[in-house]
Amino acid sequence: MVRQALWCGVAIVICWALDRLLQAAVYGQWFGWLTDYTYRAFILVPLLFITLAVSLNLINGITGQFSLGHAGFFAVGAYLSAGFSVYFASGWLAQVPPAWQGAAQFGLLLMAALIGAGAAALFGLIVGIPTLRLRGDYLAIATLGFGEIVRVLFENLDVFGAQRGFTGIPTWVGFGFFWYALLAMGCIAVSRNLLKSTHGLAFLSVREDETAAEAMGVSTTYYKVAAFVIGAMFAGMAGALLAHREGSIYPVDFKLDISIIVVTMVVLGGQGSITGSVLAGAGLKMLEELLRLLPVVTLFGREFQPSDFRMLAFALVLILTMIFRPQGLLGHRELSWATLRRWLSRSPKRASVPPAETVWTAEAELPPPTSISSEGEQMKQP
Amino acid sequence: MKTPLLQLQQVTMRFGGLIAVRSLSLEVYSGELVGLIGPNGAGKTTVFNVITGIYRPTEGDIRFQGRSLVGLKPHQITRLGIARTFQNIRLFRGLTVLENVRIGAFVRHRTRLWQAALRFKAVEKEDSELEARARHWLKVLELSEVADVRASALPYGLQRRVEIARALATQPQLILLDEPAAGMNPNESEELMHLIRRLRDEFGVTILLIEHDMRVVMGICERVLVLDYGELIAEGPPEAIRNDPRVIEAYLGEPV
Numbered sequence: 001m002v003r004q005a006l007w008c009g010v011a012i013v014i015c016w017a018l019d020r021l022l023q024a025a026v027y028g029q030w031f032g033w034l035t036d037y038t039y040r041a042f043i044l045v046p047l048l049f050i051t052l053a054v055s056l057n058l059i060n061g062i063t064g065q066f067s068l069g070h071a072g073f074f075a076v077g078a079y080l081s082a083g084f085s086v087y088f089a090s091g092w093l094a095q096v097p098p099a100w101q102g103a104a105q106f107g108l109l110l111m112a113a114l115i116g117a118g119a120a121a122l123f124g125l126i127v128g129i130p131t132l133r134l135r136g137d138y139l140a141i142a143t144l145g146f147g148e149i150v151r152v153l154f155e156n157l158d159v160f161g162a163q164r165g166f167t168g169i170p171t172w173v174g175f176g177f178f179w180y181a182l183l184a185m186g187c188i189a190v191s192r193n194l195l196k197s198t199h200g201l202a203f204l205s206v207r208e209d210e211t212a213a214e215a216m217g218v219s220t221t222y223y224k225v226a227a228f229v230i231g232a233m234f235a236g237m238a239g240a241l242l243a244h245r246e247g248s249i250y251p252v253d254f255k256l257d258i259s260i261i262v263v264t265m266v267v268l269g270g271q272g273s274i275t276g277s278v279l280a281g282a283g284l285k286m287l288e289e290l291l292r293l294l295p296v297v298t299l300f301g302r303e304f305q306p307s308d309f310r311m312l313a314f315a316l317v318l319i320l321t322m323i324f325r326p327q328g329l330l331g332h333r334e335l336s337w338a339t340l341r342r343w344l345s346r347s348p349k350r351a352s353v354p355p356a357e358t359v360w361t362a363e364a365e366l367p368p369p370t371s372i373s374s375e376g377e378q379m380k381q382p
Numbered sequence: 383m384k385t386p387l388l389q390l391q392q393v394t395m396r397f398g399g400l401i402a403v404r405s406l407s408l409e410v411y412s413g414e415l416v417g418l419i420g421p422n423g424a425g426k427t428t429v430f431n432v433i434t435g436i437y438r439p440t441e442g443d444i445r446f447q448g449r450s451l452v453g454l455k456p457h458q459i460t461r462l463g464i465a466r467t468f469q470n471i472r473l474f475r476g477l478t479v480l481e482n483v484r485i486g487a488f489v490r491h492r493t494r495l496w497q498a499a500l501r502f503k504a505v506e507k508e509d510s511e512l513e514a515r516a517r518h519w520l521k522v523l524e525l526s527e528v529a530d531v532r533a534s535a536l537p538y539g540l541q542r543r544v545e546i547a548r549a550l551a552t553q554p555q556l557i558l559l560d561e562p563a564a565g566m567n568p569n570e571s572e573e574l575m576h577l578i579r580r581l582r583d584e585f586g587v588t589i590l591l592i593e594h595d596m597r598v599v600m601g602i603c604e605r606v607l608v609l610d611y612g613e614l615i616a617e618g619p620p621e622a623i624r625n626d627p628r629v630i631e632a633y634l635g636e637p638v
Contacts, residue, residue, distance in 0.1 A: 004500055190499045197505050198488045198512050199498040201477070205485045208474035215434060215468075217460035217489030217552055226495055332476060 011185050019178035041289040044245075046282040047180040048238050051187045052258075053265040053281030054274055055234035058191055060263065061271035062200070063227035064207025066136060068259045069127060069143030070235055072150040073120040075254035077236025079154050081116030082169045082243040085109075087159075090170055109172040109179075113240040120236020121229045123150075128228035132221055147259050155251040165250035166243075173245035180241060187234045191274050194230075203227060204272070257311060261288075264314045268321050270328025275335035280328075284314070385448060387412045387588055388433070388464075388556055393442035395425070395432050395612075402428040404612040405442065410556065415582050415589045417603035417620075419596075421633055425612040426592045427469055430558050434466050435459045446556070461489055465554035467545040469561045469592070475534035479525060479544050482533050483516040486551030519547045522585075523577070539570045543577075550581070557581075559591040563598045571595055575602050600624065608632065 025031065026039045056070045089108040096104040127146050131139050160166045173179050194200045205213035206220050206227075213220050243249050265284050269276025291313065294306040321328065333339065386409035395403040402425045410416050418426050431437045433444060435456040444451040451459055465486075474482050491512065493505045520526045523543050528536060533544060542562055549557055562578070563571040579602050581587050593599045599606060600620040608616040608623060610632040616623055623629055 001502075003503075193501040194495075194499055196509075197493075197498040197501070198484055198491060198509050199493075199495055199505075201481055201485050202488060204477060204481075205474050208476055209472050211436065211456075212468065212472035212474065213485070214436075214456035215460060215466055215472075216486050216548060217457045218485065219455070219457045221455075230499070 007189070011182060011189075015178045015181045015185070018181065019175060022177050023175050041292075042286055044176050044180055045289075046285040047177075047184050048242060049262070049265065049285045050184045050278050050281040051180075051234055051238045052262045053269065053277040054184070054187045054191050055231040055238075056262045057266045057269070057272070057274060057277040058194070058203070059227045059231040060266050061273070061277070062191075062195065062207065063203045063224060064271075065131070065224055065227060066140045067143040067228070067231075068140050068256070068263060069145075069147040069150075070231075070262045071254045071256065071258035072127075072143075072147035073123060073232035073235035074239040074242075074258060075147075075150050075154060075251075076123050076232075077116035077120040077239030078243040078249050078254070079160050079166060079239070080119040081112040081236075081240035082166055082249060083160060084115045085112045085170050085172070085244065086166075086168060093170070105170075105172045109244060112172075112244060113179075113237050116240030116243075117233045117237040120239070121233040123236075124228040124230075124232025125225060127232075128225035131228075132224055144256065144259070147254075147256060151251050151254050154254075163251065165248050167248040169243050169247050169249070171244060171247045173241055176241070176245045179245075183234070183237055183241060188274060188278065190230070190234075195274065207272070260311075261314055264318050266328075268317060268328055270330035270332065272332045273328065273330040273334055276328055276330035279330075279335070284317070287313070384411065386410060386445075387414075387447060388590070389445040390429075390433070391443045391445070393429075393432060393439045393444060395428055395437055396440040402612050403432065403439075406609075406612065406614055408607055408614060408617075410588060410590050412555070412588055413582070413586065415579070415602060415604050416591070417599040417606040418590060418592045418609060419594075419599055419606060419623075420609035424609040424632075426609055427560060428612075429609070430466060430560055430592065433459075433558065434464060457489075460552055460554075463553070463555040464558065465549035465552045465556075466558040467542070467549050467560055467562060469564065471538075471541050471545055473533040473541055473544055473548070476532065478530050478532055479536070479547075480513070480516055480520065480529040482544055483519055483547050483551045484512055486519075486548035487512040487515045487553075489552040516547075516551055519551045522550075523547045538565050542566070542574075546577075546581075550585070550587070554587060556588045556590065559589065559593075561592050561594060563593055563595040566595075568597075571598055574598065578602055 022039065022043070025034055026036060029035075052070060052074065056067065059065050059067045085108065089112060093101070093104055093108060127143060131142050134142050154160050154166075155163055194203065202213070202218045202223050205216065205218050206223050210220050242253075261284065262281075265280040266277055268284065269278070269280030288307065288310050291307040291310055292305070296303050296305055298304070388410040390406055390408045392405045392407055393403055394401065394405050406429065418429065420426050428437065432439050433451070435451065435454050435458070439452060446459075446462055446464060449462070451462070454462075474485065477485075491508060493502070493508050498505045517526070517529070520529055523546060525540070525543055525547055528540065533541065536544065546559070546562065559578070563574050566574060575598050578589060578591070582589055591599075591603070603620060606618065606620050606623045607614060608626070608629050615628045615632060616626045618626070
């Protein structure tokens with residue numbers, strides 16, 4: 001427990017310090033390029049998508065349950081936490097004496113985030129249980145349906161602003177870096193901890209072979225539902241932060257596009273690789289923003305913004321990944337200092353040699369397979 | 383007479399109109415090494431699937447240490463102490479040999495998932511225990527050298543050994559081996575015979591095995607059960623089975 005608290009403390013201090021530094025840099029205009037817009041587009045949003053990608057990686061990559069419903073969990077977290085803040089917490093905050101406002105805001109935001117996480121986790125449980133009977137494409141369709149149902153629901157619920165969007169949410173997140181970074185770190189830490197432990201192997205065994213996993217005493221039901229619940233929880237928390245930073249959320253923010261983009265990130269990064277999801281999550285989101293910076297093009301007499309084609313670009317990325325590197329950028333591996341060092345030390349001399357683990361061949365270490373010849377002998381014997 | 387470790391009572395398994403196993407009764411006693419043989423399609427693997435909970439028997443009861451297994455999920459049955467291997471090798475292909483066996487050892491875990499998520503000391507301690515247990519079985523099966531190799535990269539014979547190691551890591555009282563010698567050359571299956579016998583003698587595991595290689599079955603099994611069209615047609619020591627006219631007929635057809 002002591003160690004966990006220590007790590008939490010370290011993470012909080014680091015995030016807080018970076019938050020202050022960034023605030024000073026953005027508002028003090030230290031660098032010409034670091035404006036409020038670039039900060040949001042190239043730091044904040046990528047952080048949010050890192051959380052989404054890493055949490056989906058737990059479901060899609062590590063446990064192998066292809067889910068297209070991540071935007072649904074994201075939406076549930078955003079809307080329900082916002083509902084709590086607007087309809088309850090704001091009123092409570094008004095009764096707090098001015099001196100305690102800061103602390104109360106902090107506490108209420110934490111509560112809202114936990115409510116968002118809890119609600120999304122509950123939905124993860126609800127989605128997880130019926131989808132136990134579904135595999136592959138069918139699971140993808142069912143989760144896609146779930147995501148759309150959630151969005152349409154919020155689009156039609158007047159208490160959540162329906163199509164006009166849910167506005168007037170208290171912006172307690174403020175500048176945002178602190179919370180966004182803390183959530184991303186928490187999500188990465190939990191994923192890494194799980195993957196490092198033998199429990200993580202249980203998740204992987206479900207992906208590899210469900211029948212064999214059951215035969216080895218792994219309750220596949222438990223681990224599948226757990227993956228959905230944990231993944232949904234982090235997506236819900238991400239939604240809660242988004243709502244409390246932007247102050248308003250709209251059903252279009254949670255369209256199927258989001259689910260597909262996050263799936264693209266997981267596939268591109270390598271299913272099961274946490275660092276892969278982090279890199280692809282941040283990278284793709286930045287790529288999307290870079291598209292916005294391109295000049296308007298005129299095609300067939302009409303003007304197009306290159307970012308209008310972003311879904312096309314994602315599709316292209318997905319297709320190219322499937323063709324040239326189906327295991328994703330990092331495959332099942334993780335990017336660590338050790339692998340980096342190995343790549344760096346190896347690249348100048350023998351860049352063409354595949355990584356050590358794949359060069360192992362049966363022939364090199366074991367007596368040559370004799371089964372064919374001996375079978376032949378066997379045939380002759382009688 | 384002592385109570386059997388595993389007892390099938392009038393077990394019938396029907397798939398629509400097909401009766402794969404027909405009111406089968408059999409017993410396996412603790413410490414035995416029993417062979418289950420029969421022509422192709424006799425229902426041998428179905429018997430294994432019924433015992434391990436992959437199928438729920440249409441009729442009848444299965445008792446393990448006096449406890450009924452009917453209706454339990456496969457992972458619950460594994461936890462009770464029955465492990466198995468598969469006819470068409472089902473390793474976790476993307477994982478290393480050690481990881482495969484660690485998953486087998488994981489069946490006896492005590493820590494909770496949320497503790498693992500927060501990396502509690504208890505989880506780290508348990509992980510190293512489980513790894514030590516997995517390495518122990520790798521050593522017993524002479525697989526230590528390939529511990530960090532991906533399972534899918536191993537040659538066939540070794541993959542079969544990894545499957546046995548993985549099953550043993552669940553610390554079973556009874557292990558069901560589904561054609562362990564399939565696809566092995568005579569040298570390899572000879573080696574396997576010694577290994578299987580050693581597992582029983584040294585580690586006290588009761589073994590029920592399906593096998594087509596008669597040299598293996600007749601060489602190591604003390605008792606052989608013969609299945610044909612889902613029915614038990616003969617039972618007894620290998621020598622008696624070898625000369626049983628019903629068995630010969632099942633395999634070769636009626637005498638002309």
